[in-house]
Amino acid sequence: MSSLRHAENKSLWVVRELGLPAIVRTCVSCRTDRHHATGKIRVNANGKQLDVWLLVGCARCDRTSKIPVHERVHVSALDHDRLVRFEHNDPAVVRELVHAQPRLDWTGTWELETDLSFYDVEKADQPLDVFVRFELPAPIRVEKLLTEGFGLSRPAVKRLVDSGRIRLPLAPDARARADFTFQSSGPNSHAPGPSGSSEK
Ligand SMILES: [Zn+2]
Structure with missing residues (x-):
């Protein structure tokens, strides 16, 4: 041949x-150190101040925790289109936020x-x-x-x-x-x- x-x-x-890769952080409930993105981003407004979090779930017990993306940022400091994408849980933005985490497991x-x-x-x-x-x-x-x-x-x-x-x-x-x-x-x-x- x-x-x-x-x-x-x-x-x-x-x-x-x-x-998406797993996010390496320790769950406060079960101590497992792998979390997955839930696909959701939470935006909370307090007057003109905004908090933005990436929501992640524990790989074992499913407990949800929040990873800060923006804390107490003035609404005018955020690009409007980006804010809309946060509010709509845009999958491309979720992916970008996950990839930006300091410790990831790409298995x-x-x-x-x-x-x-x-x-x-x-x-x-x-x-x-x-x-x-x-x-x-x-x-x-x-x-x-x-x-x-x-x-x-x-x-x-x-x-x-x-x-x-x-x-x-x-x-x-x-x-x-x-x-x-x-x-x-x-x-x-x-x-x-x-x-x-x-x-x-
Ligand atoms: Zn857990």
């Missing part, structure tokens, strides 16, 4: 968003989709440019993307990286959370030297 040559030797990998929030079903990086005779696109800013170890994308074990990926067959813009154990491009080359294709193509 010969491996199929991929069209134009370019591949697109997409880190698809499956859901189960993404999956990798590739167009590489017939490509075997260990046997390929063509170099390949891979574009990795992120739909969400989940921090993911580069080597994890490679093991999933190529269907290889970690040692196999390490071998390909160490031998220069996979050329990365980041360390394999770095966490990527934004788009990047890397190159792989087959055992018989001529890899550029260390000072070779590095254009982004």
